[in-house]
Amino acid sequence: MVKIDLGNTYELVNTSLSRENTKIDFFSPQSNGASRLIRVEIEPYPDASLPRVCNLAMGPLTEMGYIDDQIRLRHQDRSRVYSTLVFCILGFLDKYPDLKVGLDGSNDARAAVYHGIFLANKNYLSNYIFPVGVDWYVKLLRNRKDVERHSDGEPFFKPISEPFDYSRSRHDLYRYYVVHLNG
């Protein structure tokens, strides 16, 4: 279980904070004894129609300088890594309280980590931030036999958000998570 403690984070070695592009680096010791530089990046959502939602990415850098957020790392202290991540999110939201940070749940493993963190640290985190869960839904037509569809026949999904439901286990993940500041 990941236990968030904002008093126990890794030192941030490079911090560049702005609405348009926030980059924060820290080193995370790995179980093999090596230390990996981890970058946290928060950028505006690529679609201009959501100007107050920012995307979060975290991971080591590739040779090209991009964040590899698919790699599996064996951190010595996962709680400290994710405490550092939450600290970065808190810092960003504290600086720009009108913005929200989105966590894409399209990768099940990653979504399960975020979901587990919110579940296990509800009381502690509520002093700083709140999560919102977003699901997709599709409308059942009045004939009760079919659902609303695009012209190509694909179901017409729409987003629906709710305050994070703490009775939902890690087997019932949201599709997307949004974090906003308590303040």
Add this chain to the structure above:
Amino acid sequence: MDKKIREKLDYYFKKADESIDQRPRPRTPAKPDSLSSVIRTKRESDLFMAQLDAMANLARKEYLESKNKESE
């Protein structure tokens, strides 16, 4: 917010102001995001943002109510 966490944030804000790296860095290419598959129009995005703001207000209200109950 806990005073020590406040001080820690302020320390890093100051550090960030002093050390902003102005060198051009590679920008991560925009990845397809799952949310973009379900928000297609301005009306949908406006509705989504209004939902999020309502959730934020509700969460804050519930938090304050729970804190008030604790202090009673």
